[in-house]
Amino acid sequence: REFQEVLKFEGNNREVKLTIGLIYLEKKQYEEAIEEFTSLLKDHPADHRIRYLLALTYEEKKAYNSALEEFKNIPADSDLYGSARIQMGLILKEEGKGDDAIAVIRKAIHNKKEVPGLYLFLSSLYEEGKKFSAACEVLKEGLSVLPQSVKLHYGLGALYEKMGRFKASIEEMEVV
Secondary structure (H helix, E strand, O other): OHHHHHHHHHOOOHHHHHHHHHHHHHOOOHHHHHHHHHHHHHHOOOOHHHHHHHHHHHHHOOOHHHHHHHHHOOOOOOOOHHHHHHHHHHHHHHOOOHHHHHHHHHHHHHHOOOOHHHHHHHHHHHHHOOOHHHHHHHHHHHHHHOOOOHHHHHHHHHHHHHOOOHHHHHHHHHHO
16 A cells, blocks of 8 residues: 555656556465556566566466467577576476477577576486486586686585486586
């Protein structure tokens, strides 16, 4: 109510409207959150943060097709691209479309190689499918692009440990 009062004086204040949308989302009032974020997006179509929040709201509402469409509209030059693609992968995995999730993340890595979370998520998809060597290769691919990534070294060390490759695991953890 307080933020809506502020809007009476501030008019079309993006941050206030965004905060109202976030409050609706936190209270699980998805329709109201969608309405706020959609309205904001009409006025600010290039604001990827708003689109990301709209997509998250659809995902929370289990309106997966709408969520996927919104996440898909976040371009590779956005700071939210990697997170959006990971969310897409999570939705596809939830829907039992593991191969589609892998394809989305592979394409995302092709478009934006410097996001360690993409390699970690793709590796976890392979690991869940018991494809440990493929999971290792993904992390090694990530390390070839991001050799200083603590997250990737840690992920590879943990994966080696699961595979019983203890010496290699210790070597990776020493790097960490």
